Amino acid sequence: MVRIEAIIRREKFEDVKDALQRIGVIAMTVDEVYGCGHQAGHVEHYRGLESHINLLPKIRITTVVHEVDPDTVVDAICEAAFTGAHGDGKIFIMPLLDAIRVRDRVRGVEAV
Amino acid sequence: MVRIEAIIRREKFEDVKDALQRIGVIAMTVDEVYGCGHQAGHVEHYRGLESHINLLPKIRITTVVHEVDPDTVVDAICEAAFTGAHGDGKIFIMPLLDAIRVRDRVRGVEAV
Amino acid sequence: MVRIEAIIRREKFEDVKDALQRIGVIAMTVDEVYGCGHQAGHVEHYRGLESHINLLPKIRITTVVHEVDPDTVVDAICEAAFTGAHGDGKIFIMPLLDAIRVRDRVRGVEAV
Amino acid sequence: MDQMQKAIEQLTQSGNIMLLVWGAVLVFSMHAGFAFLEAGSVQRKNVVNALTKIVMDWSVSTFVYFIIGFPIAYGITFIKPVSEVMNYDFNFVHFFFLLTFAACIPAIISGGIAERAKFGPQMLAGAILVGLVYPCYESLIWGQWAVDGTGAAIGLQAFLQNNFGAQFHDYAGSVVVHAMGGWIALPAIMILGPRLGRYRHNGQSDPPPIHSIPYLALGSWLLMVGWFGFNVASAGKLSAISGLVAINSLMAMVGGVIAGCVFSKNDAVAIYNGALAGLIAVCSGSDKYHPLAAAVVGAIAAIIFVKAFYFINEKWRLDDVLGVWPLHGLGGAWGGIAAGIFAIPAFGGLGGVSFMSQLIGTTLCVVIALVGSFVVYYVLNKVMGIRLSPTEEMTGSDLVVHSSKAYPEELF
């Protein structure tokens, strides 16, 4: 049972969600984040004044998986989120001590 | 010292916050997320075109606790967030290596 | 390779980002959160009705570092985010099992 | 010579139509104001519903007022070929202008019962009130039951004139429109009950935070701007247009703004509501006050609003979401009575009003509104239910009624 956190391009979100569904990962939690890294930013201007923006909008998908192998998940995400340019994103895998389903208080791998 | 992450229904947030306060968990960080899982989505329509929505708005509460027993926290959340239907949410418990309070750079369990 | 999560004041974000850049931490993921803790809230009123607000807007910076020493990161953040009053924020350090770069599927410390 | 006579008549007639169309368009735009005022004052999950209710209420009102309401109030019916409708160009715009008043009734109610009322019954109630209840009182004060064919006062107005020296004076509808709407809302709010979680079990009052001050401000501005059409075009014909009405509306509005600011410690919502309170209160006597007296009338209306809003929601705990009873109900009634006080020459006004007539006219309006509203909402509640189910209310009427969110994109 691990927690997988994937930071991907916004426009790839639908594709990644579909890819995850196909390998049986249905449950997930999603939020909108801003990221910076190697991907180049852009310049904005308002009333002629410039701002250099290097925080770019991204989607973060968090999913705790047990039955599906984490490597399968990573592969599915990498394939669906791929463009080959800087900014495709990162996947982080983190350990988990426990999980609880609120509805029936089932704990552990059963709860996921 | 563990990190507890609870994903709950939006409308239960006030109740859960009260419940945590009652057991002495005052400090927390909260954000708005979207989740999907077993809870059914709904259909929206605009100018007659349908969209099937299965990402639903949720609240994510993150709190690092040390003094209060994690199980007490889990119980408090489960009770306050409960409706019994799909979508009540999940609680994930994660390990923590260290914590630092910015204000005075105190580290470890003291900092929480 | 650890995951550092810093919750700081909104108005300190630019300073913290600059400080991190100076010590070589360029990649990060950022989101807007609300926090409560020891910092006092405030009262709002609308049409004369009062609401007591104790959830305050914060910025959460998440960065996975390997080359740069976590303590250097912590120091840089603490210095840049400091005001000395309640509400300066917290830094949490969490373990990581693995990291993957989507663009080229490089894994582990290389990927960060 | 005859040609000149004709040209003058033509200009007069066209000028009258122009005035009324100008006014009707402005008051029509006030309905956009009602929509945004409510959209800003509810929770995000009811924003689409707020924006939709107003345009639907307007549409339903148009039909019932065209077919039933206007004929009751003024004895003119339009259900015949156009060529047979008497002086149709004028009468049609006259209808349009007065419709913009009538359609305020459901728009006012809407703000009080927001976030928990069922869509269908709300439309139906609006139709009955605009079609039957409102036009009866309108007829009594302004319409066919107030003046006969020769222009002489009849009915209540004749009674008041004979007994108190002046008719009940309501130039632009503080009472006929606003008090009527605000007092109709009161029983509706009581029968519906407060929103879920509005008052907690432990006795705490928990007003759900509102959606958007900018929308609320936008709505208020649309109302403030349009109001000058409301009051000035109430002249009814171009030759009666009155600069005094314009400036009194202005002064009452700014009186309300400043009182709203002072008595609420800079509360933005109270400031905008103060402007509206002033405008509501000034309608009645706007053709008679001295501008400074109008400012006082407006300021008092704003103070009434601030105090009574607290009272109805925190003491009585009725949950009048936008505060339509303190705003339109009390503000309008105050305006009706104030015309009997502040319009007299002693306060620099033009006079010709009677305190007793104002008091009686206003009281009658309150009674009709309360009784009419109670009957309508009580019966509808028994027959079909007027409140959303708890789950529906929790989900929000945007998704439940309209399968829509205010910001569809936000879920990505």
Added chain:
Amino acid sequence: MDQMQKAIEQLTQSGNIMLLVWGAVLVFSMHAGFAFLEAGSVQRKNVVNALTKIVMDWSVSTFVYFIIGFPIAYGITFIKPVSEVMNYDFNFVHFFFLLTFAACIPAIISGGIAERAKFGPQMLAGAILVGLVYPCYESLIWGQWAVDGTGAAIGLQAFLQNNFGAQFHDYAGSVVVHAMGGWIALPAIMILGPRLGRYRHNGQSDPPPIHSIPYLALGSWLLMVGWFGFNVASAGKLSAISGLVAINSLMAMVGGVIAGCVFSKNDAVAIYNGALAGLIAVCSGSDKYHPLAAAVVGAIAAIIFVKAFYFINEKWRLDDVLGVWPLHGLGGAWGGIAAGIFAIPAFGGLGGVSFMSQLIGTTLCVVIALVGSFVVYYVLNKVMGIRLSPTEEMTGSDLVVHSSKAYPEELF
């Protein structure tokens, strides 16, 4: 006596200017409506572009219509010292009022081709269409090719009058403005192709969720309010102002609202579009219908919109983002034809229209629009390309064209 004569003439002339300025200002404000309607209906990344396109299109249109379009349509040129322009005060406001119509053409197209068209070519296409295509048809129906100096019908209008007993009647431009704009948009939409990802490879239709219902509602309200200027000031002079036009616009609008609501199960967007559909359809015969007939005409337009929007986007899969072809194209054409049906005395109307004339006039408009538009967009597409590159489209035109985001602060 002479002085009175002069005063009357002065009043008449000033009244005419007043009416047209009043109308022009209202229709100008409709362009703010177009801007917000589109800003609410696209994705967040194209909101700034939507808001900018309309004001730029307006500006470009002003120049080309001033220099080429208006001279073609009415034979009056302004390129000489002010003092030499004939009756310049009236002709200048007349130009202003008619410009507000002409500038609707690019504003209508804009909504159909949103989120993927290049900025420059879109401006250029608008300039050609407003400068050359639109004024030719306008001239034929309302302008110098329709009436000669003595006021007698010539050209097409003379032909129709002689053969079918009445000229083609388009009081306020259902056909001249709206059908023209909507049918011009169709080839543009087809040549551009749908937005990326609009129709998935697996055949699924995937309409990108829209940005904001409140903006869409605001845009609709601005259009609804301004429309009364559009229709009422089409009288052209104060003495011709018609209350019937005002009420028919109103009734068609509410007919559209209610039909939109019923036929879409309370869909908020359909309700607001229903209002617009009704207003579009009523223009042609608004000076002739009985109000209840106008309501029927409006209701049918709304139903056409709801059905055809589904058709063009889900069956034909053309991706008309705001549905301008069903709304303006079909709604306008329906309005042209409806005037030949519902304005007759049998339906309570004032008559004086011919079904055949309406049908021929409307058909001619559709043909000119399709041919003109196809030529313009086909050539521009060959010469300079009219579509953003895929990467640009993905990034969004706000950043690509304007180096701006709708909410600059949101990235902190």
Added chain:
Amino acid sequence: MDQMQKAIEQLTQSGNIMLLVWGAVLVFSMHAGFAFLEAGSVQRKNVVNALTKIVMDWSVSTFVYFIIGFPIAYGITFIKPVSEVMNYDFNFVHFFFLLTFAACIPAIISGGIAERAKFGPQMLAGAILVGLVYPCYESLIWGQWAVDGTGAAIGLQAFLQNNFGAQFHDYAGSVVVHAMGGWIALPAIMILGPRLGRYRHNGQSDPPPIHSIPYLALGSWLLMVGWFGFNVASAGKLSAISGLVAINSLMAMVGGVIAGCVFSKNDAVAIYNGALAGLIAVCSGSDKYHPLAAAVVGAIAAIIFVKAFYFINEKWRLDDVLGVWPLHGLGGAWGGIAAGIFAIPAFGGLGGVSFMSQLIGTTLCVVIALVGSFVVYYVLNKVMGIRLSPTEEMTGSDLVVHSSKAYPEELF
């Protein structure tokens, strides 16, 4: 015969009132435009304050201009019973219309000093400026110090007429209103100093990203639409209404839009500000230019804005948040001078202007504005302080002044 005479007089008087009310309502709605323009251009934490300041400034201005300002400017006082005020219906709407101009002064300043000025002192400064400084110059150019009872020029205007062949001509207030407001803002901005963090220690310029382009666009549209009331109703009476004024306003606006677009590489904010720059500059000579000359005047104003905005904020580093000095200050002054250049017959205009008179009149305005403003803000700063404390500024004036957030719901 006599009756006809009377009817004509009645129509004339009513027509004048109608024109001024129509105009006043439009300019009043421009104040909603000021509010949204500022709300879109500041940071989220100051949005409520922006929306509130404008309505409060308006209200305070109404009172001081009613009691002090208008009497100074035109020698008419209203502090007596209505029945004793001379020709009160006309004079009251005349006051209302001119108030809408006067109240622009604090609205203009507000945009320059946004996000850091204290609420109370800002109101007070506005009151003094509208009550004393503005009316003095107004009186000198348009009021009781410019014409005597017989209509003959006196004072400065007589001097200019005698020496340079024409009075200082400012038809609708490029100088009297806009230059005055913009140049008053300059010392206020300098005394206040830039916002915290606006210019970093390391020399970097760091303009805080603005809140919302849609609100900024909405504000601009409200201003653009209302401006036609500003300029056209400046005729003062119906018989003087001028179509030329309407079209010149239009042409200057679109000239500004297109220049704004070209000289800023499609910057949306510059485009909208370009429209406003054009409208500001055209006021002075709008009754005299040829439309194409008006377009040039507007285009130049937009270019001045784009360049000077960069200059004041990046070179001088004064932090004029909305750019009111380049927009109103320079744009208005340019408009005053441009009337002396582009309105002559050689450019197709109607002539009757003198370059020297325009230059002198404009310069005098700048001097009065700078001196008046410096005295007021310097003294207020010494006496009570005009700037928020650093912590208050950091928190934002919404919470500090109004205990409110723009989107109360957003913290759940």
